[in-house]
Amino acid sequence: MTPFAREQWYVIAYAHEVGRELMARTVLGEPIVLYRTEDGKAVALADRCVHRRYPLSESALVGDTVVCGYHGFTYDTKGTCVAVPGQSRIPRTARVAAYPLVEIDGFVWIWIGDPARADETAVPRAEHLTAPGWVTVKGMEPIACDYGLLVDNLMDLSHETYLHGGYIGTPEVAETPITTEVDAEAGVVRVSRHMADAECPPFYSRSTGIDGRIRRHQDIEYFAPCLYLLHSRISPVGQDAPLFRTEITYAITPGKPGEVYDFWAVSRDFAVEDAEVTEFLAKFNHTVVMQDVTALNLLQRALDAEPAGYQELSINIDAGGLAARRMLAGLAAR
Numbered sequence: 001m002t003p004f005a006r007e008q009w010y011v012i013a014y015a016h017e018v019g020r021e022l023m024a025r026t027v028l029g030e031p032i033v034l035y036r037t038e039d040g041k042a043v044a045l046a047d048r049c050v051h052r053r054y055p056l057s058e059s060a061l062v063g064d065t066v067v068c069g070y071h072g073f074t075y076d077t078k079g080t081c082v083a084v085p086g087q088s089r090i091p092r093t094a095r096v097a098a099y100p101l102v103e104i105d106g107f108v109w110i111w112i113g114d115p116a117r118a119d120e121t122a123v124p125r126a127e128h129l130t131a132p133g134w135v136t137v138k139g140m141e142p143i144a145c146d147y148g149l150l151v152d153n154l155m156d157l158s159h160e161t162y163l164h165g166g167y168i169g170t171p172e173v174a175e176t177p178i179t180t181e182v183d184a185e186a187g188v189v190r191v192s193r194h195m196a197d198a199e200c201p202p203f204y205s206r207s208t209g210i211d212g213r214i215r216r217h218q219d220i221e222y223f224a225p226c227l228y229l230l231h232s233r234i235s236p237v238g239q240d241a242p243l244f245r246t247e248i249t250y251a252i253t254p255g256k257p258g259e260v261y262d263f264w265a266v267s268r269d270f271a272v273e274d275a276e277v278t279e280f281l282a283k284f285n286h287t288v289v290m291q292d293v294t295a296l297n298l299l300q301r302a303l304d305a306e307p308a309g310y311q312e313l314s315i316n317i318d319a320g321g322l323a324a325r326r327m328l329a330g331l332a333a334r
């Protein structure tokens, strides 16, 4: 299993998902309850009551406090217990952990680690998700696999040719070599594949209106451990500047061991008023994501049935994924 890297920021939800209803998510194996205060501030607490460990997400939100649904221990936004039933003295140790949160670019980021070390300026940015002039479609799918399998999947887009043919894949994706760069200091892995003359897959022909062959550049930036950006640049062959810019964002958040949240988004700065294009990209990308979900569920079940110590065989296309795995191992070991 890919080790969990603590002392890091992770996307726990889209901002729009968090409201005045208690919501449960598990990140790096930690059960967490999320809600918004009456003033609109997002709060994340450990989702286990200190009394008998009842899930607080199955409780009542009363004003800005959570009243445990089992015996009524009441917690404020800092996780401090402010009332217990049947007595006025509150035990000094009656508190649950409160997690640092940052809301930015339409994501709610949570710090998993020592709260004193949470540096908000270290949250990686995906400005296109909310920038004026850009339109975004998005969603989230949970997958029953090691989160490292989703990292591998996204770092090696040669699979588009085989798994996503007729959607985003064409023969040129698998045929074109990649370049890989590692910025160990910044914690970023970059993988680029520049296709000078390629078939235009339906994802781009139907969104851009191009009907001939294209120049297609895929520039990946993986900000380990959670944020993945694919800068996609498309133009008709012969054009010497990119005409169509699409930013594909994934946030890869480990849930319980063997589970991952796959947050996905597609942003564009062309045809922004065209509702048909928006609807097409939302539907089409969801289908693409489900092709990956199905493959990764299947792959995890196959790996689970393997005897220990099975051998993998890597080739050139795996350079980005291998660099990402090394970076994750380094973050987890720190």
Ligand SMILES: NC(=O)c1ccc[n+]([C@@H]2O[C@H](COP(=O)([O-])OP(=O)(O)OC[C@H]3O[C@@H](n4cnc5c(N)ncnc54)[C@H](O)[C@@H]3O)[C@@H](O)[C@H]2O)c1
Pocket (backbone or CB within 6 Å): 190, 191, 192, 194, 215, 216, 217, 219, 221, 231, 233, 234, 235, 239, 240, 241, 242, 243, 245
């Ligand atoms: N690793 C690389 O090779 C590489 C190169 C350039 C940019 N990037 C990354 O891409 C991100 C986006 O950059 P930006 O928004 O400033 O640049 P941009 O929107 O001006 O696009 C520049 C990109 O378009 C590509 N491009 C140029 N002409 C093209 C054409 N005719 N058809 C298709 N693609 C074409 C370039 O290779 C480059 O990737 C940046 O974050 C940068 O780090 C990576």
Ligand SMILES: O=C(O)c1ccc(O)c(O)c1
Pocket (backbone or CB within 6 Å): 157, 160, 168, 203, 218, 230, 232, 248, 285, 288, 289
């Ligand atoms: O390679 C691409 O252009 C592309 C498009 C949409 C996706 O969801 C994706 O993962 C990749």
Ligand code: FES
Pocket (backbone or CB within 6 Å): 049, 050, 051, 052, 053, 054, 068, 069, 070, 071, 072, 073
């Ligand atoms: S378990 Fe929460 S009050 Fe008893």
Ligand SMILES: [Fe+2]
Pocket (backbone or CB within 6 Å): 153, 159, 160, 163, 164, 288, 292
């Ligand atoms: Fe895929």
